[in-house]
Amino acid sequence: MIKAIKKSPAYNAFMTPLTTQNPISVLVLGICSALAVTIQLKPSVVMVFAMTFVLTMSNVIVSLLRNVIPKNIRIIVELTVIASLVILADQFLKAYMFDVSKQLSVFVGLIITNCIIMGRAEAYAMANNPWLSFWDGLGNGLGYGVILVVVGFIRELFGTGKLWGIKVIPQQLYDWGYVDVGLMVYAPAAFIVIGLITWVQNEWIERAKHK
């Protein structure tokens, strides 16, 4: 049973972006939001959900329409589909999670220009059926999510000593002279943390290949 699932193309479409073809660290797509929202864990997680929703749905819709879209205007059609989905996500966040949506500010809107979504719509959904595109979208969304959550975790933990807004580093450590790394909340740390994560991941992929 599991073997049959592992062999199916849908599983493949789902797992490749999670492992060897990670959209952020390997394909270098969609970095902007990955850096900007990761000051804390909570906005990172919300962003991942919004992003995965838009990516999966846009993949499915573009794939359903792929035989009707004229080639010359496909980018505009794709952008329209994506922009409408982003409006949905944005209105939902504003209605049910107002404080997080304030924190994410323009970055929800910027999902439109996130290159992962355009990239997947162009490269995958235009050429594959809706079922496979669905799994591809989900896989890419989560592959993006893994990096976001890791970066958010590191930056919040070391920058403020909190996780999800709750203090986790015990007061005792501060008494012994531990100090929060103030730089972590600023922009440069995001770049450097992502750079280091990629390093680790590349080494890991390299190892896996040699086995």
Place this chain on the structure above:
Amino acid sequence: MIDLVNIAVKAIFMENMLLALFLGMCSFLACSKNVKTAVGLGLAVTFVMTITIPVNWLINEYLLKDGGLSWLGLPHVDLSFLVFITFIATIAASVQSVEIMMEKFSPTLYANLGIFLPLIAVNCSILGGSLFMEQRGYGFAEATVFAVSSGIGWLLAIMAMAAIQEKLKYADIPKGLQGFGINMIITGLIAMAFMSFSGISF
């Protein structure tokens, strides 16, 4: 006047689109292999931004904003949920026209930028600029100054990055860190340098 200077300095240095707000990273990483291409792309971004942000300001002010349609006798219409889709349409249209003009007047630049020109349409710094303009409630003059200086800031950052990358060819970098990894770390260091501008005001 002082206000405008402040906005300009802030947009170029302290709140640099690329280094502090992380906008436009994709084309920044893809086009920073040599200084010439980088400058071309930087100028294209500045140009498109200078056109689109004021145009989007007008659209937002007179069509979309709550009460913006009152000149038509419709003071209670609020279309502000349409900002994303209208802004992106304006941007896509301007990019298309810049592309046509560039192909006509500067074929070498056009050949150099090649595939990345259409990508300006999905360059988040441009949509981001428009959204920040809307969110911060700038007036028309402020929005224009903000647009030009954000573009200049982006240009400065990508120029610095391209110059460093040209030198980087001679460096001995650990294998796993090559490419994306080291680029990120360099950007981090440039961002740190730009951070030291914070606190300047006139």
